[in-house]
Structures are given as structure tokens and as C-alpha cells.
Amino acid sequence: MIKVDFNRPVTVGNEFEYMRQAIENAKISGDGVFTKKCHAFLESELGVRKALLTTSCTHALEMCALLLEIQPGDEVIIPDFTFVSTVNAFVLRGAKPVFVDIHPDTLNLDETKLEAAVTPRTKAVVPVHYAGVGCEMEVIVEITKRRQIALVEDNAHGLFGQYRGKYLGTFGALATQSFHETKNFSCGEGGALLINDPALAERAEIIREKGTNRARFFRGQVDKYTWVDIGSSYLPSDLLAAFLYAQFEQREKIQSHRKNVWNMYRAALQEWAQKNGVQLPAVPPDREQAYHMFYMLLPNLDLRQKFIMHLRERGIYSVFHYLPLHLSDMGRRFGYRPGDCPVTERVSDQLVRLPLHNELSGADQEMVIDAILDFKFQ
Numbered sequence: 001m002i003k004v005d006f007n008r009p010v011t012v013g014n015e016f017e018y019m020r021q022a023i024e025n026a027k028i029s030g031d032g033v034f035t036k037k038c039h040a041f042l043e044s045e046l047g048v049r050k051a052l053l054t055t056s057c058t059h060a061l062e063m064c065a066l067l068l069e070i071q072p073g074d075e076v077i078i079p080d081f082t083f084v085s086t087v088n089a090f091v092l093r094g095a096k097p098v099f100v101d102i103h104p105d106t107l108n109l110d111e112t113k114l115e116a117a118v119t120p121r122t123k124a125v126v127p128v129h130y131a132g133v134g135c136e137m138e139v140i141v142e143i144t145k146r147r148q149i150a151l152v153e154d155n156a157h158g159l160f161g162q163y164r165g166k167y168l169g170t171f172g173a174l175a176t177q178s179f180h181e182t183k184n185f186s187c188g189e190g191g192a193l194l195i196n197d198p199a200l201a202e203r204a205e206i207i208r209e210k211g212t213n214r215a216r217f218f219r220g221q222v223d224k225y226t227w228v229d230i231g232s233s234y235l236p237s238d239l240l241a242a243f244l245y246a247q248f249e250q251r252e253k254i255q256s257h258r259k260n261v262w263n264m265y266r267a268a269l270q271e272w273a274q275k276n277g278v279q280l281p282a283v284p285p286d287r288e289q290a291y292h293m294f295y296m297l298l299p300n301l302d303l304r305q306k307f308i309m310h311l312r313e314r315g316i317y318s319v320f321h322y323l324p325l326h327l328s329d330m331g332r333r334f335g336y337r338p339g340d341c342p343v344t345e346r347v348s349d350q351l352v353r354l355p356l357h358n359e360l361s362g363a364d365q366e367m368v369i370d371a372i373l374d375f376k377f378q
């Protein structure tokens with residue numbers, strides 16, 4: 001019997017009312033009233049040049065690969081510890097993935113290993129702000145600028161996180177968001193492309209609309225709506241945008257709830273973790289995190305598995321996370337071998353994520369904490 005879910009999709013405000021309005025507007029295809037509200041919200045809250053909702057973060061990443069004209073043989077630098085979409089979107093265009101190992105503290109791409117991975121074929125660097133804690137952006141921005149490489153932030157975890165007072169997703173020429181069921185803000189399946197480089201804005205609209213200039217046509221900027229470039233269909237239904245906008249409206253409520261849960265876990269587990277050799281998440285003082293995830297690193301794989309079972313026996317669902325990409329079937333096809341990214345290999349075995357969602361109650365969290373404190377390390 002499940003007593004505490006790892007994640008649970010919930011409504012937080014006007015989701016149903018706005019979906020009803022979308023139907024009454026007689027416009028449930030893409031780019032209706034609610035899609036425009038979502039774009040305006042992201043643009044004004046984050047201060048990005050342009051935001052475009054997409055059908056997923058995966059599709060926003062695919063749009064990045066198209067916008068950057070990734071060709072077969074190009075190299076794209078990616079942290080080894082991330083979701084497959086970060087890399088697959090570029091491999092789909094023929095790129096060779098270059099995996100860089102992660103920091104043992106933040107689990108983000110290790111910027112001290114970045115420059116050594118750059119070659120004349122490097123076209124893009126795609127850092128992931130793991131758990132919504134920003135990467136070391138000053139160094140990454142400096143290297144990518146100096147070496148003239150495109151910077152794309154996979155910000156699936158990091159909406160509203162900041163690095164030195166600046167929002168994650170505003171550092172790269174392009175950045176991507178996810179509104180999948182498992183993320184802080186959700187519409188089931190959805191995403192966004194954030195465009196900070198104005199030179200890419202118009203082409204992004206075209207690629208998202210099947211290679212047509214439909215967006216310019218509707219703004220009255222051209223008098224014909226026609227096929228002008230390559231593209232696909234990357235725009236979500238306005239029904240989903242309506243659901244998502246209702247969640248955006250509750251930004252403060254969602255983020256402050258998640259922050260409370262996160263802080264409670266840390267306060268309750270700090271002493272226990274120190275005593276038992278468990279590593280809690282590191283949040284450097286110059287970063288405001290997005291409170292996407294609470295993870296812990298257990299001393300080894302065996303204890304991690306026992307820990308997950310221990311909680312499961314009490315009806316509590318905790319989960320591990322990414323497997324090292326370089327050791328996947330696809331990674332090995334690119335010539336990677338065990339030992340190539342040792343930190344990721346170790347962390348992947350040790351990491352466990354605790355229940356954290358927008359409706360996790362205080363009583364449920366207490367149950368989780370009690371069960372954890374009860375775990376026997378022998």
C-alpha cells in the first residue's frame with residue numbers, strides 16, 4: 001500500500017476554470033489566449049527576450065539543435081549525469097556527444113573539466129542545473145564566449161532558480177524548460193524554449209510552426225502564410241497552456257511550499273546524515289535554488305538499495321535517478337567505457353530522491369523522516 005507518493009500531480013488554482021475558458025474561446029489548438037499569457041509570464045518574470053511554449057522540454061532541445069544547425073560530426077558537450085533528452089536531441093541531428101563528468105558536491109557539469117573537452121568541432125555546451133541548483137555559470141559563460149561555442153541551458157529542473165542574482169535560463173543563447181508531470185510546474189507533458197539571443201528569435205517561431213511564417217502572418221508583418229524553412233509541430237494545445245498558466249499564477253504558493261518541505265528535510269536529517277556518512281545536497285551561497293528535488297547520497301549501492309526497500313516496506317516511495325549516459329548502450333556505441341566519468345558512476349549508485357511534491361503534507365513528511373531515522377546502516 002502506498003502511503004507517501006514520490007510525486008503526485010495536483011491542481012493548485014484555476015486549472016479547470018481556465019481549461020473551460022479555453023474551450024469557450026473556441027480555440028484549443030496552439031498559440032491561443034493562454035499560450036500567449038504563458039509566454040508573457042515567462043518573458044516578464046525571467047526577463048528573457050522571447051519564450052515559446054513547446055510540447056516538451058525534449059522538443060525544445062530538438063529546436064535548439066535545429067536552430068544551431070547541428071550537423072553530422074559536430075560535437076556537443078553534455079554532463080554525463082542527465083536525462084537522455086539532453087543528449088538525444090543533438091544526436092538526432094548527427095552530433096557526437098562529449099560527456100563531461102560532474103562535480104561531487106552539486107552534481108552539475110564540472111566546469112574545471114570543460115575546456116579540455118573543447119575541440120574545433122565543438123558546436124554547443126549544454127549544462128544542466130541539476131536539482132535546480134545553478135551550474136558555475138561565470139566560468140561556463142566565459143569559456144563558451146571565448147571559444148565561440150553556443151551555450152544552451154537545460155533548465156528542466158531550475159525554473160526560478162538563480163545564480164548570483166540572475167535567473168537560470170537567462171545565461172545561454174537558448175534555454176529549455178520542462179512542464180512534465182514530475183516538474184515543479186506542470187501541464188502533464190509540456191515545455192518551453194527561452195531565447196536570449198535575438199538573432200534566433202524569428203527562426204525559432206518558424207521552426208516551431210512547421211517551417212512556416214504563420215506567426216509573422218498573424219501579426220500582419222507579411223501578407224502570405226507560406227513554407228519558408230525546415231520545421232515541425234512543436235506547439236502545445238491551448239488547453240494545456242490554460243492548465244499551465246493556472247500553475248504559473250500560483251508561483252509563490254508552489255515555490256514556498258517546496259522550499260518549506262526541502263528545508264524541513266535538511267533540518268531533520270543533517271545530524272543523522274553526518275553521523276552515518278550520508279551526503280546531503282550542496283547549495284553554494286551565491287545560488288538561489290529552485291527546490292525541485294531533495295536527494296541524498298548513501299555510502300554505497302548496497303545501502304542505497306536497502307534504504308529504498310526499507311522505505312518501501314513502510315509505504316514510502318523514494319527513487320534513484322540517472323544512470324551514467326556514457327555506460328548506456330548508446331554511450332558505449334560512441335566508444336565510452338567504465339571509468340570515463342568516475343564521479344557520475346559513483347553518484348548514480350548512491351543517490352536517492354525523497355518524496356517532494358506540491359501537496360506533500362507535514363504529516364506525510366514526518367512519516368518519511370521517522371522512517372529514515374529508523375534505517376539501520378548494518
Ligand SMILES: *Cc1c(COP(=O)(O)O)cnc(C)c1O
Binds near residue numbers: 059082086154190
Ligand atoms: C524532465 C527532463 C527533460 C525532459 O523533459 P520533457 O518535458 O519530459 O521532455 C530534459 N532534461 C532534464 C534534465 C529533465 O529533467
